[in-house]
Amino acid sequence: MQVYEAPIRDMRFVLDELWVDDGFGDIPALEEFDSDLTSAILEEAAKFSREVLLPLNRSGDEEGCVLENGVVRTPEGFKDAYKQFTESGWASLAADPEWGGQGLPERVNKLVEEMTCSTNLSFGLYPGLTHGGAIALEAHGSEDLKNLYLPKMTSGEWSGTMCLTESHCGTDLGMLRTKAEPQEDGSYKVSGSKIFISAGDHDLSDNIIHLVLARLPDAPAGVKGISLFLVPKYLPNDDGTPGPSNGVSCSALEHKMGLKASATCQMQFEESTGWLVGEPHQGLAAMFTMMNAERLSVGIQGVGIGEAAYQSAVWYAKDRLQGRSLSGAKYPDKPADPIIVHPDVRRMLMTMRCYNEGCRMLGGWVARALDAEKHSQDPEVKARATDFVALMTPIVKALFTDLGHESANLAVQVYGGHGYIRESGVEQYARDARIAMIYEGTNGIQALDLVGRKMGQNTGRLLRSFFHPVSDFIEASKGDGPMKPMIDGLEKALGALQLSTATIAQKGLKDPEEAGAAATEYLRLFGLVAMGYCFARATMISDMKLAFGTEEKEFYDAKIKTATFFFERILPQVSANFLAIKAGKKSMMALSEEQF
Amino acid sequence: MKILVPVKRVIDYNLKPRVRSDGTGVDLSNIKMSMNPFDEIAVEEAIRLAEAGKADEVVVVSIGPAKAQETLRTGMAMGADRAILVETDDEVEPLAVAKILKAVVAEENPGMVIMGKQAIDDDSNQTGQMLAALLGWAQGTFASKVELDSDAVTVTREVDGGLETVKLGLPAIVTTDLRLNEPRFAKLPNIMKAKKKPLDVKSPSDYRVDITPRLKTLKVVEPPVREAGEIVPDVDTLVAKLKAMGAV
Ligand SMILES: Cc1cc2nc3c(=O)[nH]c(=O)nc-3n(C[C@H](O)[C@H](O)[C@H](O)COP(=O)(O)OP(=O)(O)OC[C@H]3O[C@@H](n4cnc5c(N)ncnc54)[C@H](O)[C@@H]3O)c2cc1C
Numbered sequence: 001m002q003v004y005e006a007p008i009r010d011m012r013f014v015l016d017e018l019w020v021d022d023g024f025g026d027i028p029a030l031e032e033f034d035s036d037l038t039s040a041i042l043e044e045a046a047k048f049s050r051e052v053l054l055p056l057n058r059s060g061d062e063e064g065c066v067l068e069n070g071v072v073r074t075p076e077g078f079k080d081a082y083k084q085f086t087e088s089g090w091a092s093l094a095a096d097p098e099w100g101g102q103g104l105p106e107r108v109n110k111l112v113e114e115m116t117c118s119t120n121l122s123f124g125l126y127p128g129l130t131h132g133g134a135i136a137l138e139a140h141g142s143e144d145l146k147n148l149y150l151p152k153m154t155s156g157e158w159s160g161t162m163c164l165t166e167s168h169c170g171t172d173l174g175m176l177r178t179k180a181e182p183q184e185d186g187s188y189k190v191s192g193s194k195i196f197i198s199a200g201d202h203d204l205s206d207n208i209i210h211l212v213l214a215r216l217p218d219a220p221a222g223v224k225g226i227s228l229f230l231v232p233k234y235l236p237n238d239d240g241t242p243g244p245s246n247g248v249s250c251s252a253l254e255h256k257m258g259l260k261a262s263a264t265c266q267m268q269f270e271e272s273t274g275w276l277v278g279e280p281h282q283g284l285a286a287m288f289t290m291m292n293a294e295r296l297s298v299g300i301q302g303v304g305i306g307e308a309a310y311q312s313a314v315w316y317a318k319d320r321l322q323g324r325s326l327s328g329a330k331y332p333d334k335p336a337d338p339i340i341v342h343p344d345v346r347r348m349l350m351t352m353r354c355y356n357e358g359c360r361m362l363g364g365w366v367a368r369a370l371d372a373e374k375h376s377q378d379p380e381v382k383a384r385a386t387d388f389v390a391l392m393t394p395i396v397k398a399l400f401t402d403l404g405h406e407s408a409n410l411a412v413q414v415y416g417g418h419g420y421i422r423e424s425g426v427e428q429y430a431r432d433a434r435i436a437m438i439y440e441g442t443n444g445i446q447a448l449d450l451v452g453r454k455m456g457q458n459t460g461r462l463l464r465s466f467f468h469p470v471s472d473f474i475e476a477s478k479g480d481g482p483m484k485p486m487i488d489g490l491e492k493a494l495g496a497l498q499l500s501t502a503t504i505a506q507k508g509l510k511d512p513e514e515a516g517a518a519a520t521e522y523l524r525l526f527g528l529v530a531m532g533y534c535f536a537r538a539t540m541i542s543d544m545k546l547a548f549g550t551e552e553k554e555f556y557d558a559k560i561k562t563a564t565f566f567f568e569r570i571l572p573q574v575s576a577n578f579l580a581i582k583a584g585k586k587s588m589m590a591l592s593e594e595q596f
Numbered sequence: 597m598k599i600l601v602p603v604k605r606v607i608d609y610n611l612k613p614r615v616r617s618d619g620t621g622v623d624l625s626n627i628k629m630s631m632n633p634f635d636e637i638a639v640e641e642a643i644r645l646a647e648a649g650k651a652d653e654v655v656v657v658s659i660g661p662a663k664a665q666e667t668l669r670t671g672m673a674m675g676a677d678r679a680i681l682v683e684t685d686d687e688v689e690p691l692a693v694a695k696i697l698k699a700v701v702a703e704e705n706p707g708m709v710i711m712g713k714q715a716i717d718d719d720s721n722q723t724g725q726m727l728a729a730l731l732g733w734a735q736g737t738f739a740s741k742v743e744l745d746s747d748a749v750t751v752t753r754e755v756d757g758g759l760e761t762v763k764l765g766l767p768a769i770v771t772t773d774l775r776l777n778e779p780r781f782a783k784l785p786n787i788m789k790a791k792k793k794p795l796d797v798k799s800p801s802d803y804r805v806d807i808t809p810r811l812k813t814l815k816v817v818e819p820p821v822r823e824a825g826e827i828v829p830d831v832d833t834l835v836a837k838l839k840a841m842g843a844v
Contacts (some may be wrong), residue, residue: 005610037791040669043630044782050779089784102784507819550627 002425004054004118004308006046009555010357011111012039014364017541018534022365022469024372038108046111046155048088052081053120060122060261061428066201067253072201072263077147082126082204086156090116095134099150103239106374107367110300114360117304121432122261124304126159126199128168128297133160133211136290137230140278145230148240153224158232158242159205161344162290163194163212165268170196171445173284174222175247178214180229180274190214190231190274193251198439200265201233207242208233210267211290212274213283220281228283229274247272258343258431269292291440292393296366298440299396302404303359303463305433309411310352312426316415317345339414341376347569348410354566355403357559361538363400367391388465390531391454394446399527401436404444436475447519450526451504452512463501470494470533477540489567493529496578500525503581525577532571535563597766598653599642601676602697603635605660605667606717619815622717629652631667633779634712636674637772639777641742642800643675650744651707652722653677657700661685663772672790673782679795684807691799692807699803708749713738716772724771734764737771754807755758758770 016035019025030074056077063075074082087092094109095101116124134153137146152158169175178192190212194200210231219225234242247270254264278286317340321331325341339345369392372385408429412419418425437443454462471494477487500522508515542556542563550556607613608628616623631639645651656671657680658664668679682696701709714721726733736742736751740759745749753760756772764770782790800807828834838844 008628032788032791036666036669040666040673040787040790041784043670044673044787046780086781088781093784102788104784165611211702554626592782 002057002428003307003312003375004050005311006042006047006049006115006118007307007356007360007565008039008042009552010360011042011114013555013559014361015107015111015536018361018537019368020482022368023381024365024368024376027375028377029375030371031104033108041104041108042111043117044067045090048085048090049096049115053116053123054086056081056123056261057120058119058425058428061258061432062260062422064260065253065263067250069201070249071225072250072253072265074202074204074263075261076122078261079204081123082156083211085123086591090153091130091156095154097132097136098101099134099138099146099154101154106370107364110296110363110367112299113297114304114307114363118308119300120261122259123225125259125262125303126202127156128197128294128347130156130160130205130209131292132181132297133162133209135293136162136228136286137277138209139289140228140286141230142275142277145275145277145498148236149230149232152207152240153209157205158207158209159199159202160198160209160211162294163197163200163210163231163288164287165194167193167195168509171442173226174447176213176215178227178269180214180216180227180276182216184271185318186275188214188216188229188274188276189271190229190269191271192269194269195266196254197265198262198268198441200263200267202263206234207236208248209286210269211250211277212269213287214274216280223284225281225285227280228277228286230277231269231272231274235273241586244250256436258428259435292389295397295440296363297372297444298436299359299398299400299441300363300430301436302400302433303356303363303400304404305429305436306352306356306359306377306400306404306407309408309426309433310349310356311413312429312594313352313414314340314349314431316418316424317349320416333472345414348414350562350565351570352407353562354531354535354570355407357538357562358534358566359400359403361534362392362530363396363529365534366396384465388459390457391450391462391466394449394454395527397440397531398443398446398523399438401433402524403435405430405433422467425531429514443523444520447523448504448516451508451515451519456505457502460501460505466530467494467498471527473533477536482543483536483540486539486563486567489571490529490532490536491534493571493574496574497525498527500578500581507584509587511590514585517588518581521577525574525581527573528571528577532567535566541571597651598655598704599645599651600697600701600704600706600709601635601638601642601654601656601671602693602709602723603656603658603659603667603671603712603716604632604712604715605629605637605658605664606632606715609633609716615816615818619817621813629663629667631670632712632715632717633718634716634772634774636713636779637774637776638710638712638770639674640777641670641677641739641770641772643757643780644777645742645744646675655680655704655706657697659680659684659688659696659800660834662797665797668795668842669787669790670782672775672793672795673787674677674780676793678793681795681797682800683797684800685809686807688800688807689809689811690720690722691726691810692805693723694730695805696800696803697723697727699805701712701727708744708766708768710742710770710771710772713773724769728769728774732766732771734768735771736764736768738773739770740775742776743769 060075092101093104097103180188180190212229212231233248237243250265252266279290320339321336325337330337355584369385369388376382413424418424474491504518542559545556608630611621654676656676659682725769738754739751740754741752750763
């Protein structure tokens with residue numbers, strides 16, 4: 001059964017307790033958002049997601065979207081939920097107040113996003129893409145475009161899409177063919193076919209604003225010849241209302257493994273009027289403004305699904321009676337013990353729990369850096385925050401979505417055969433979570449981004465934004481206290497990461513394939529160390545709270561126990577990844593293509 | 597006209613309460629607390645009246661611990677204009693609450709008090725009636741419909757036999773039933789505005805009200821676990837069994 005209660009206490013731990021001394025705090029612009037206010041916001045978001053979004057999750061999955069007479073209809077209830085969502089201001093949460101947004105800090109926004117993803121991933125995509133589109137437009141659009149489109153996109157009256165993918169090119173956008181012909185009046189006629197376009201057409205908003213990658217007639221070949229255009233479904237009238245159709249249509253809906261309530265569309269642009277966003281041939285860079293924000297959000301999708309899967313699994317593990325505890329019956333009055341008594345079921349639940357809490361903590365750190373990047377008045381802090389966000393973006397995207405999918409899979413396993421049956425609700429999580437590893441740049445591409453671009457950038461300056469705080473923490477925490485095993489474990493893991501970094505840097509310089517062959521394991525290793533750091537901090541804080549006395553003993557005690565499981569049962573995967581990286585590309589590339 | 601809406605902070609209605617092992621009450625440590633659902637309906641009704649131009653101020657008031665400020669902020673995020681917290685960590689019984697509310701009413705002079713018919717934690721269903729008696733005001737309890745005119749309020753009441761409609765002269769007390777309305781979700785900008793709305797903190801002694809409990813709780817126990825049923829072969833056996841149990 002899909003059960004979900006927003007993990008507000010854990011979220012508050014991340015928001016108010018875990019990162020107070022990370023150097024990304026003290027931002028005057030965000031002072032207003034004290035813990036009373038953020039608490040009230042989280043509570044209301046929790047209520048909204050539980051009462052409005054969650055009830056539409058299973059029904060949306062069963063019903064899916066339909067294309068009828070050229071228009072896409074979302075599942076029953078979505079339109080109403082979207083209206084409530086936008087009218088309540090959730091769509092414009094983090095948007096700039098200049099355009100009608102609420103200007104909430106990212107560290108709160110990301111937690112609210114997590115709740116949306118937990119309760120209805122498909123739904124979340126509609127406002128999510130709109131927000132991404134608005135960010136790109138804000139950064140690169142002309143004043144006229146911004147004034148016309150941003151207020152409506154911020155309020156959610158109009159929604160947005162990102163149109164990159166074509167049938168012959170997804171990762172390698174250099175091959176894309178959609179064309180844009182300049183017109184006398186400064187606009188362009190955009191023509192071409194796109195596939196896999198999320199929210200490409202639907203009945204939720206009055207207009208749909210497509211951000212389309214296309215080529216100008218004089219464009220150089222490859223990625224350096226791509227420009228970004230804004231193409232509305234309906235051309236706005238002078239009074240700002242949606243006017244005539246603009247030659248944009250959905251020709252088919254993709255039939256998907258999951259995420260069924262999100263309309264994934266094949267889109268046709270037939271001499272559709274569009275406007276250039278940013279400079280000619282700089283479209284990919286402009287789109288990446290959006291992609292980076294979106295990548296972090298896609299990472300949050302992983303935690304969101306992971307959390308929902310975990311809660312549903314815990315509920316079942318306490319309810320399902322099967323077998324007896326290996327240490328003797330725990331519930332002799334019942335026909336069998338609930339399966340939560342079995343070590344192997346515990347292994348699954350604890351693993352999921354560690355992934356969720358670990359990712360939430362790490363995500364909270366990155367979100368604080370996002371806020372500092374945007375609002376800090378200290379140039380040094382700003383620069384460090386920018387480095388850190390750039391470094392962590394591919395890690396958050398790939399690690400969180402890999403682990404989110406693993407959690408969803410584990411939830412199916414906890415349910416046994418019932419998990420494979422639709423009515424249980426958990427197989428939906430596994431299907432829905434799967435896409436997050438693919439879109440916004442596959443996780444393989446994220447790993448390449450990490451080793452190929454982020455690792456060496458400015459002679460390793462980005463890396464220092466992570467390595468320094470972690471080694472400072474280790475230095476400061478050394479001693480013979482109860483934390484010793486954890487700090488020792490973290491130090492070893494960090495050592496393995498640094499050694500791997502050096503190995504890849506050295507080998508990769510001579511042979512880029514070596515870097516490519518190490519990338520995925522390196523990203524995972526990095527992620528494990530980062531989560532280890534989060535759990536060690538969490539333990540230290542929890543120890544302190546317990547020592548000083550707290551009413552919330554259960555919470556902090558559970559935190560330490562979870563952290564201990566992470567260190568004993570999950571962090572050791574560092575060694576496996578380290579060894580794989582050390583082995584290099586040889587065996588990976590050894591088979592000839594004919595031998596496959 | 598001003599409308600006063602008392603709200604109580606109670607265990608969240610989604611949660612299953614656990615009784616403390618010493619039997620002294622329900623364990624509320626680290627438990628999610630929310631606004632009593634009937635009170636949410638009362639706040640919603642008051643705001644709707646204000647939005648319809650029939651009231652010009654909605655004041656929420658709570659009697660309880662400092663944390664009840666959150667509950668009041670929730671009321672203001674929904675749309676109430678300001679709040680009063682009468683802060684106390686002691687247990688307050690319906691009569692004490694009614695006495696404090698009477699004093700608040702004397703200060704605020706509302707034209708109407710709309711409140712939940714009961715709180716879901718103790719299910720007393722007494723405060724509204726006591727307040728009406730203390731003030732000597734008309735009361736319309738268990739309201740499923742409220743129509744306000746300039747000098748009277750017509751209340752449709754959910755009574756055992758069906759619906760009863762009463763017309764009350766103002767000022768009056770209305771207590772809400774579940775079907776009166778469906779409370780709104782707070783809008784995000786309103787949550788942020790609520791933080792800046794005025795919230796006065798007072799204490800029972802400010803109103804010179806003695807809140808010493810009149811009742812003593814002897815013991816709180818979990819309801820008995822439902823026992824497994826039994827399938828009987830025929831009606832006669834069923835009747836015989838029921839007789840043996842003294843059920844018929
Ligand atoms: C449900 C859904 C929604 C989507 N929404 C959108 C959307 O809104 N807008 C949009 O534009 N697109 C969207 N996409 C497209 C998505 O972003 C692409 O599918 C994705 O980027 C991968 O591209 P591809 O499918 O062409 O795979 P390919 O690029 O063909 O990749 C296939 C495999 O090869 C690997 N690979 C490719 N190149 C390299 C390389 N250089 N080095 C190492 N490995 C490589 C990949 O990692 C992958 O494993 C969506 C897709 C789906 C399924």
